[in-house]
Amino acid sequence: MxxxxxxxxxxxxxxxxxxxxxxxxxxxxxxxxxxxxxxxxxxxxxxxxxxxxxxxxxxxxxxxxxxxxxxxxxxxxxxxxxxxxxxxxxxxxxxxxxxxxxxxxxxxxxxxxxxxxxxxxxRFDRGHASVREGVHAGRIGRLEQLTITSRDPFPPPLEYVPRSGGLFRDMMIHDFDMARSIVGKDMVSVTAHGSSIVDPEIGKLGDVDTASVTMLAEDGTIVTILNSRRCAFGFDQRIEAFGAEGMLVSNNPRQSGFTTYTKDAPGTAAPILEFFLERYGPSxxxxxxxxxxxxxxxxxxxxxAIDGLMAAYLAEAATASLKQGKTIHLTGPDQEF
Amino acid sequence: MxxxxxxxxxxxxxxxxxxxxxxxxxxxxxxxxxxxxxxxxxxxxxxxxxxxxxxxxxxxxxxxxxxxxxxxxxxxxxxxxxxxxxxxxxxxxxxxxxxxxxxxxxxxxxxxxxxxxxxxxxRFDRGHASVREGVHAGRIGRLEQLTITSRDPFPPPLEYVPRSGGLFRDMMIHDFDMARSIVGKDMVSVTAHGSSIVDPEIGKLGDVDTASVTMLAEDGTIVTILNSRRCAFGFDQRIEAFGAEGMLVSNNPRQSGFTTYTKDAPGTAAPILEFFLERYGPSxxxxxxxxxxxxxxxxxxxxxAIDGLMAAYLAEAATASLKQGKTIHLTGPDQEF
Amino acid sequence: MxxxxxxxxxxxxxxxxxxxxxxxxxxxxxxxxxxxxxxxxxxxxxxxxxxxxxxxxxxxxxxxxxxxxxxxxxxxxxxxxxxxxxxxxxxxxxxxxxxxxxxxxxxxxxxxxxxxxxxxxxRFDRGHASVREGVHAGRIGRLEQLTITSRDPFPPPLEYVPRSGGLFRDMMIHDFDMARSIVGKDMVSVTAHGSSIVDPEIGKLGDVDTASVTMLAEDGTIVTILNSRRCAFGFDQRIEAFGAEGMLVSNNPRQSGFTTYTKDAPGTAAPILEFFLERYGPSxxxxxxxxxxxxxxxxxxxxxAIDGLMAAYLAEAATASLKQGKTIHLTGPDQEF
Amino acid sequence: MxxxxxxxxxxxxxxxxxxxxxxxxxxxxxxxxxxxxxxxxxxxxxxxxxxxxxxxxxxxxxxxxxxxxxxxxxxxxxxxxxxxxxxxxxxxxxxxxxxxxxxxxxxxxxxxxxxxxxxxxxRFDRGHASVREGVHAGRIGRLEQLTITSRDPFPPPLEYVPRSGGLFRDMMIHDFDMARSIVGKDMVSVTAHGSSIVDPEIGKLGDVDTASVTMLAEDGTIVTILNSRRCAFGFDQRIEAFGAEGMLVSNNPRQSGFTTYTKDAPGTAAPILEFFLERYGPSxxxxxxxxxxxxxxxxxxxxxAIDGLMAAYLAEAATASLKQGKTIHLTGPDQEF
The missing domain is CATH 3.40.50.720 (NAD(P)-binding Rossmann-like Domain)
Structure with missing residues (x-):
């Protein structure tokens, strides 16, 4: 033992x-x-x-x-x-x-x-891992486009925002790591866009609550990450890997197989899992x-720890891209922004 | 031409x-x-x-x-x-x-x-035909259970009921033909159950509006047919063929790929096709x-016309089974009930 | 504690x-x-x-x-x-x-x-419980048809069959209890059909491996139960409750939200949960x-224990119905078959 | 008439x-x-x-x-x-x-x-129109992120590429119009990324075959468009509109409700509609x-024609963004690139 x-x-x-x-x-x-x-x-x-x-x-x-x-x-x-x-x-x-x-x-x-x-x-979520393993096993041929969507059910407390380091370092860091682990190639550029439209107070604190990042990998694969600090229908955590021979998707698992059919809602699925302890518990x-x-x-x-450093590096670059309003070309973790 | x-x-x-x-x-x-x-x-x-x-x-x-x-x-x-x-x-x-x-x-x-x-x-519905062709091509090995669900969106006018011949001859006849065409074996028994719970007036006219029939085929395959004269969410037309190596299902197609996610309805599909001209138009x-x-x-x-006769024969036997409250053993279309 | x-x-x-x-x-x-x-x-x-x-x-x-x-x-x-x-x-x-x-x-x-x-x-499965609670809360109005499908992934060892009491007492007993708990009315008749087509050896031992039961409740609700001792795609456990205002379904939950799109399989979901400890673990x-x-x-x-007795009673009646080849009208648990 | x-x-x-x-x-x-x-x-x-x-x-x-x-x-x-x-x-x-x-x-x-x-x-596709109408009717509150995916089943003939005007003007123009019609606000910036990884010959002709565009609307809404000239599983045409109160999705409709369950493919849907005359025929x-x-x-x-001009303007800006490797800030259709 x-x-x-x-x-x-x-x-x-x-x-x-x-x-x-x-x-x-x-x-x-x-x-x-x-x-x-x-x-x-x-x-x-x-x-x-x-x-x-x-x-x-x-x-x-x-x-x-x-x-x-x-x-x-x-x-x-x-x-x-x-x-x-x-x-x-x-x-x-x-x-x-x-x-x-x-x-x-x-x-x-x-x-x-x-x-x-x-x-x-x-990385250990069953659906996400199936996407990564499928891509690495060549099930969709050459990977061409990777799209990761991560949306939290509700924004963090406002007092947390200033010490969070900002959305890219605090929240999107998981997606940067996921992208690296699936693509398996170095990224050559990062372009970030962001808005504070969930809660303008977040904007006043200098952060964004709605964001997208596009990264180009060295082999031309295009990575898109979409984040939001708030999602009305739960913890939206999806991955879509598109390649020459098909597409692998990790969709939101649901609380059960319960489905309702009525006149007004002719096929309504059970809620998705609510937040990270429920969704990622088995992970x-x-x-x-x-x-x-x-x-x-x-x-x-x-x-x-190398993966931790590399994800932090991408978060740093995205933060700089948003602030500078331009695409950041990546040279490695010793790069200064 | x-x-x-x-x-x-x-x-x-x-x-x-x-x-x-x-x-x-x-x-x-x-x-x-x-x-x-x-x-x-x-x-x-x-x-x-x-x-x-x-x-x-x-x-x-x-x-x-x-x-x-x-x-x-x-x-x-x-x-x-x-x-x-x-x-x-x-x-x-x-x-x-x-x-x-x-x-x-x-x-x-x-x-x-x-x-x-x-x-x-x-028979010419794309989904239903795929089930039949898949069964005949051996995609699920030996067929063991066939379940057909047919529900109309709303009951016929009451004045139509007396001259309809009853639910089995008027409505379930389609399902008898479908069962014959998928199973491809003779049926050896028919057992019918029915209720008039959609509209008690239908019962007063001597008919049922909710029914099930179980048929046993000569090779032991069990066929179940479920009918209702009213369905709140549209024209419910499904087939499920279960066999030794899997299951083939023809589900209700929907009006589009539109899906709604809200707090209260976290994944609601578009309505199913409404009635036969819409559902079976391409057929x-x-x-x-x-x-x-x-x-x-x-x-x-x-x-x-032979298929027409055989479906009518099964409808006749089901009508007799319901009336007599017992399983009818089938001997052929010259059988009297 | x-x-x-x-x-x-x-x-x-x-x-x-x-x-x-x-x-x-x-x-x-x-x-x-x-x-x-x-x-x-x-x-x-x-x-x-x-x-x-x-x-x-x-x-x-x-x-x-x-x-x-x-x-x-x-x-x-x-x-x-x-x-x-x-x-x-x-x-x-x-x-x-x-x-x-x-x-x-x-x-x-x-x-x-x-x-x-x-x-x-x-009864404590999240999806199944949602169906029962929805029916009891009147979400589909009056219940009219209840269909329960239970299929095991593979048959029991042949040596177990003689001491199992037969499929109705050993396997369908869960479905009899489920039907009682959802319908909430007394059953007035039971009609059983069965075949031994999964494995003819099961038939030689006097049992069936493929079965259906139709029960009529005192208020006219029609209950259909479908069982099989073998299912190629896993542990098939579904419920469909159809009523005046809609339908509630408990579908098979899947191992994850992973879905594959390729030329030959343009949308393949992850496997369903394999057997009872996986499917019913949280229950x-x-x-x-x-x-x-x-x-x-x-x-x-x-x-x-009353529920245990009543489910055993329905299993006993189904066993008698199959043996006698006829519908059994139910009079209560002191009935002899 | x-x-x-x-x-x-x-x-x-x-x-x-x-x-x-x-x-x-x-x-x-x-x-x-x-x-x-x-x-x-x-x-x-x-x-x-x-x-x-x-x-x-x-x-x-x-x-x-x-x-x-x-x-x-x-x-x-x-x-x-x-x-x-x-x-x-x-x-x-x-x-x-x-x-x-x-x-x-x-x-x-x-x-x-x-x-x-x-x-x-x-615009007249039933699923896409439902998204637009739902957004305009306020069903998801304020729109925050719009994601449009358009992938053709196979690339055009190589000889067509030089006179096509390039992917943004030839193919993504539909998505620019769709984005405008759903968002209903002016776009303030366009950032394009592209690769020629489907067929390097397309790259030699000066075009891309895999592309993404991010647009920021004047109210902070983030629009993402993903295009590919080749899709192994058919004509991939989807829209996802995410807002304060939920999400509206237009998924790919399928050829029928046929679904296959086998040991290796425990739930495979029918193919999606193949190309534009099949998918957009009713439109x-x-x-x-x-x-x-x-x-x-x-x-x-x-x-x-104004909509035609505005979509062409966005295509022109995206083409310039890709060529110049930077975000283009939009000033109106008299802008020169």
Whole structure:
């Protein structure tokens, strides 16, 4: 049984705890800045609440480390985790700024960065993964157009907007990672458009709530990403990959197979899944299992800190494109905007 | 150009006229008991209004005959048409009673009966035909269960009920023919259930408005037919063929690909097609083309008076099953109930 | 925290254990005829393995009892459980014979029988429940036709067939319960048809593998149930409720929203869920939560031993109908066939 | 009965002839540069083949004029038609160059230009029209994102490419018009991306075969258009309008409601409609009826030469954006690129 040290005892830690128990692993130690939170989670999982992160990670019963604390503490815990030489999974984002992400990868080196599993959990959604695997298996021949739609059910609280880093860094970052993982080629340009039409207050805070990005890949594939901070009918999360021999689509799964036929609504499907814990719940379980498999075998992580850096780089470029009102030509993650 | 004599100048005659013009044929003569009706249709099609059916059929410019008059006149016109030796298409039903249908086939003989195209036009619906062709091509292996659902949008006028012959002879007859054409085996038993719950007045007139029939085919295939005289969401016409290797379904086509997503209706499709002229419009065209092909080549008709008789026989047995409250074991069209 | 005594330590006990942990309850005691099995499950749940069922049930830490042993032991454990006066959930079937079911209800009385939660877990499927709730809420007006399709992905092992009691008692029993719960009226007749066409060996053992049942409810509603022991495309579990104002359908949910468009397959959906643990997994959780709610409040169980008896009664009548080749008119559970 | 002069006797003229006959109108005169073609169509419609366009238009039996000749002759015939003062319908495009379109509108004036029905027939597609009408009726609140996908089943012959004007002017022009008609606001910028990855030969000829355009409307609505010259699964024509209160989608209609369920393809729909005459066939009929209604009432045409000019303007801007590799800010149809 693989022993886990978990950093954080909040919502994501609890989500992961359930997955760990079903994956031939157990939580050995828990650290949380609020000791009582750590102790409560420890009580229901048979773990030990540790007084410090370093001590929690160092415990000999610990074979792997999971970082599920607030975003602004990720990178400092990652430096500690990397020092132990143990496999580590970190929730996204890698760091709270792009510069800090670049610095992390530069400091630990590419080899160590590839041992850090970065929790872009949408990669593990069954429908999205089927699109990626189908494209890579050549089921639609050469990929030509990739369209990703991500819309949240409702905007974040206004007070969150200023510290979010803006829509591209906070929300579209998932889609940048998804695009990279499906296309499998370098992007050569990014063009962003945005409006604040969901809530003008978001615009006053300097952000947009409705956005599109077009990216051109080095082989001519055209990537389109559509985002909105609000969607009346739920959590709209779709991918459409079009290629020479067909199209693969990941549509919104529904709550059930219930359908209503009446005079006025002659075929109404059940609601789509509401938000990320419902839609991506099974993805977390799949993610934890994959992390534990890689950890046990000492493999590079299939989604890692380099991926985190590259997604952050595209978000940075999109932010610059919107601000400058022009297409940004990409030269690599050392590019300044 | 094949010359057609058309009996009748009403709605069905006009529907067929449009199909004829597109099928390398023309209407040569028209007979209708109301001469003005014949003349009006003649004027817009370049045909000649004939004073009698016999004279219309006999015209040397006539290569084939179509009977589209009221149901109670079909069989007498058929006797005349068969005498000419020309290919003939007759709208369903063959005759206004089962006995008259039996007598017709007995009188003209099986060979002549197979030269009479009987207008079970649902056979030519693109979705239904795909089910039949798929079953016959072995796409689902051995057929095991066939389920046919037919529901009209609204019940007929009450005054029509007494002379309709009852739901099984008037409405389910299409489904009996469809079942025969898909299963391709003799039926060995019929069990009918019925209620008058759409409109109790229909029950007072001795008929049902909601019914199911189960038939067992000689090879053990189970056929289920569901009928209703009223359907709130339109003309519900579906077939489901289940077999050893899968299932083929003909669903209700919709008016368009329009779909609405709102908070309360997160995925509502466009209405289904409303009634038979809309749903089965293209089927009439396909039917006429097939009739003309067979007529030109002198072939037996793929759906003919024998099929009309056999469907009427099953309707007769279902009517008896409901009345007697028991399963009817089938011995053939000379069976008395 | 509600303490549970669980009878059995096999697959269903483990499925329930996961649901219990998430429902503010814990497993206090476990009994299994194989003590090692009880001890293994006890170790991973913090429960105590008890040496006998009676002792496990009697423990003062036990507030409610769950019976998840093999079918042939249900009824004797139920007698013991009822004696304790504690709420009890029993997996279906109530007993291994219809007579034993009748005797149980007669012996303990109707009041006690209503305190026994009977695990017809399909009632808790999200799609199926939406149909039932919609019908009861009047969303389609008066119910007129109810069609239930249940097809297993593959037939049971041949050695199971003789002790299964036959398709109607073993498999269609779920559909009889579903029909009762949706229609909410007494059934007045049952007509069964069946074939052994999936595997003729099943026929040689005296059973059928393909079946349909038509039931007429006291208010004229027509119920159709279609069963097959084998389905090439997965676990086919659908309900269609048709009424005066529309139709409610519970379709097969799919594994994801993945859809493929190619030249030969221009729109292929992801597979449906494969079998009952995948399809009805969330239903078990919902069932356990409802049982615990009722147990805590001392309420009658919404699906109980009376329902178990009535479903067994309909299965008995269907078995008799098939054997006798005729419609069975229903008089109540004291009817002999 | 409205009398029509039709210019051209080719494929589109024949398509329109069928619609005219069903719309209480008749073809009075036909002009075609190939007299035999005019005479053949005249023979089957009762029209008169006229020796010149001017003479055909001038006939006193002519109430309205339809121009269905080759694209390069449209504008000169339009000048003649406008002189007659009779209502005129012209197939798109207005003229074979953007400059010629501008000159036409400038010459005849805006009032006359609004009397010229321009045949953007996709506006009359039932699904697309439902999206437009739903948006205008406020069914999704404020429109925020509009996404139009248009993909042809296969690329045009290579020899057509040089004289097509390029993908934006030849193919995407329909989508520019659709976007304008749905959004109902001026566009303020156009950004185009394109690749030649379907067929590199197209790239060598200076055109693209895969393209996307992003337009920003004056109110912040973001419009995305995706085009491809080749689509393996048919004629992919979809619209998605997303707004504050929901989403309206026009999906690809299918050839029938036929669906196949097998082990490997557990739910495969019938093919989508193959190309424009099949997909947009009913749209032509609707277009002709609307034109005749407007003609009889002397109204401005709801889609007219001004719309033709504006769509050509957007196509011109997109072409410039691709060539210059930058966003084009729009100032109006007198803008030079």
């Amino acid at each position: 693989t022993g886990i040290a978990i950093m954080g005892a909040g919502r994501m830690a609890r989500v992961h705890a359930a997955s760990i128990i079903g994956a031939d692993a157990h939580i050995a130690t828990i650290y949380d800045p609020v000791l009582e939170a750590a102790e409560a989670l420890a009580a229901s999982t048979g773990a030990r609440a540790a007084p410090s992160a370093v001590e929690a990670m160092a415990d000999p019963a610990v074979d792997a480390i999971m970082i599920a604390t607030s975003s602004d503490t990720h990178v400092e815990l990652l430096y500690e985790a990397v020092k132990t030489g143990k496999p580590v999974l970190c929730e996204k984002p890698l760091a709270s700024s792009y510069d800090a992400s670049r610095e992390f990868v530069a400091t630990v080196g590419e080899a160590a960065a590839r041992k850090v599993f970065l929790g872009f959990n949408r 977390y379980t799949a993610e934890i299992r994959l992390f534990l498999d890689c950890a046990r075998e000492g493999r590079d992580m299939p989604v890692n | 094949t010359g057609i004599a058309i009996m009748g100048a009403g709605r069905m005659a006009r529907v067929h006229a449009a199909s004829i013009i597109g099928a390398d044929a023309h209407i040569a003569t028209i007979y209708d008991p109301v001469l003005e009706a014949a003349e009006a249709l003649a004027a817009s099609t370049g045909a000649r209004a004939a004073p009698s059916a016999v004279e219309a059929m006999a015209d040397p410019a006539v290569d084939a005959i179509m009977i589209a008059t009221s149901s109670d006149t079909h069989v007498e016109l058929l006797y005349e048409a068969v005498k000419t030796g020309k290919p003939v298409l007759c709208e369903k039903p063959l005759a206004s009673s089962y006995d008259a249908s039996r007598e017709f086939v007995a009188t003209v003989g099986e060979a002549a009966a197979r030269k009479v195209f009987l207008g079970f036009n649902r 009439y065209t396909a039917e006429i083309r097939l009739f003309l092909d067979c007529a030109r080549e002198g072939r037996d008709m793929p759906v003919n | 509600t303490g549970i005594a669980i009878m059995g330590a096999g697959r269903m006990a483990r499925v329930h254990a996961a649901s219990i942990i998430g429902a503010d309850a814990h497993i206090a005691t476990i009994y299994d005829p194989v003590l090692e099995a009880a001890e293994a499950l006890a170790a991973s749940t913090g429960a105590r393995a008890a040496p006998s069922a009676v002792e496990a049930m009697a423990d003062p830490a036990v507030d409610a009892i769950m019976i998840a042993t093999s079918s042939d032991t249900h009824v004797e454990l139920l007698y013991e459980a009822v004696k304790t006066g504690k709420p009890v959930l029993c997996e279906k079937p109530l007993a291994s014979s219809y007579d034993a079911s009748r005797e149980f209800v007669a012996t303990v009385g109707e009041a006690a029988a209503r305190k026994v939660f009977l695990g017809f877990n399909r 078990y959780t919902a069932e356990i939560r409802l049982f615990l709610d009722c147990a805590r409040e001392g309420r009658d169980m919404p699906v109980n | 409205t009398g029509i002069a039709i210019m051209g006797a080719g494929r589109m003229a024949r398509v329109h002839a069928a619609s005219i006959i069903g719309a209480d109108a008749h073809i009075a005169t036909i002009y075609d540069p190939v007299l035999e073609a005019a005479e053949a169509l005249a023979a089957s419609t009762g029209a008169r083949a006229a020796p010149s366009a001017v003479e055909a238009m001038a006939d006193p039996a002519v109430d309205a004029i339809m121009i269905a000749t080759s694209s390069d002759t449209h504008v000169e015939l339009l000048y003649e038609a406008v002189k007659t003062g009779k209502p005129v319908l012209c197939e798109k495009p207005l003229a074979s160059s953007y400059d010629a379109s501008r000159e036409f509108v400038a010459t005849v004036g805006e009032a006359a230009a609004r009397k010229v029905f321009l045949g953007f027939n996709r 032509y009929t609707a277009e002709i009826r609307l034109f005749l209604d407007c003609a009889r009432e002397g109204r401005d045409m709801p889609v007219n």
